[in-house]
Amino acid sequence: MTTNSVTSSATGPNKGVSRQAIFVGILLAVGLIAPFAVYPVFLMKGLCFALFAAAFNLLLGYVGLLSFGHAMFFGWSAYITAHAAKEWGLTPEIAVLLGTFCAAGMGAVVGWLAIRRQGIYFAMITLALAQLMYFVALQAPFTHGEDGIQGVPRGHLFGVIDLSDTLNMYYFVFGVFALALFFLYRVVNSPFGQVLKAIRDNEPRAISLGYQVDRYKLIAFIISAALSGTAGSVKSLVFQLASLTDVHWHASGEVVLMTLLGGVGTIFGPTAGAYLVVTIQNYFATLGSWVTIIQGVIFVICVLAFRAGIVGVLRPFLKKRGIEA
């Protein structure tokens, strides 16, 4: 009798689950056939940023923490993966895992320092530490400063599948993305996720119920950092390059923009936001610095007209149909 009650507060649960399955199935299918219709490198770039934004969204959307330094996880993992693949000749999956673990480690340290503060102070501490790591990246010899690590070999996945083939590379990126998004979905909809949402909604109350909120925040921070790292690692293989752009604070700002445009606290919002921003950057690139202005205008419109972001606006509509977006 209790089984049907948890999954969804929306409509009839069984119907809801199957519609959800169809919805996710369609998205997967779109992801699988997309490279035959759209330029794959563009798609991969979008997926990398989508994963980055989704990881960032775990903190902003489900814990209520605005980190302004996530580029350090994204960019540093790119360096680590690039270095591991190029200099040590590691296979891509190991190199990506290494990048992810390093990001998790950095996340543990940065998170431990930052979560003692809230709001703007939290954002400032993360920004300060990210700037510190930016200058380390600028000075450290192995990052090659302004040049970055170039010509990173994509290598052979598990030593067999040749990733220099664009389609192979695409499906690798897509697979990583889909797994990571599922993992994030699971985290958000877990006993742990319930506590996170409670902390986001009312931290003092969560404390008064006996939750040591700092531990929950720290774990969420580490998960977010780790997956941001995964995104950066994969990106360095896609473009065969790890550069200062990805550790720069611009990248930290961009991920905030993507998450807010797409819909903070939604599952697919960051993906939508990431593709929107990447599209603007790619297809309006000829407009030069106007791109920033266009982004700014879109952001202002978004904040004024639909605050919940693209997916946030669609969400009530989908929810009525038993789909959680």
Place this chain on the structure above:
Amino acid sequence: MADDYIVETKNLTKEFKGFVAVSDVNLKVKRHTIHALIGPNGAGKTTCFNLITKFLPLSRGTILLNGRDITNTAPADIAQLGMVRSFQISAVFGHLTALENVRVALQRKLGTSFHFWKSDTSLAELNDRAEQLLEDVGVLEYRDIPAGELSYGRKRALEIATTLALEPEMLLLDEPMAGMGTEDVARTAELIRRVSKDRTILMVEHNLSVVADLSDTITVLKLGKVLAEGPYSEISQNPEVIEAYMGHGVGSHA
């Protein structure tokens, strides 16, 4: 002797940069009673609350809970010792449904609250208990509504259900009736009376008529000090109290 009192404070003092908000308060809350803390604005009632539940560090003094010194205990650990507080602004988790609100309180004892790899359907075993708690406070019909969309009175009721989920021996209610209409006040008073069975309640309240009916003991604070203590009948006759707090309004309130 010591067993008669569930909470005792000794010389409880809080100073904020030269301003003494709470000064040498010796509070003794008797087990299984409703104890009210009243006083004019700025008397230090809420500060007292925050000190006792460790949301604020104290400047001086000791706090005993069941004879155990909790002066240096972390706020999250206080709940595990059986003392749970509410807040002045109704404290619900606005984006979670009413059921989930109560379940958040229940789920800690499952020991899976750090399990981020597990589906939240594993929490379903708590639903019966959560529904029962919602039923107890009369909000079961709203179980699937996000708590943020409930009316003020129902949020309060939900908050009490969430608190009761922890089965605390001691409840601290910070102005449970603040901002309520008369109907909700009566309902909440009834609820408090009902849950006070086998429990101890310490509450801050402005509404005198409510306090008069509900509480066994009243402590009157003024400028951070205890002005008087006793049952309502006694307090209401105390000339100092009348002057400091009740003014000319005593008769009309009671």
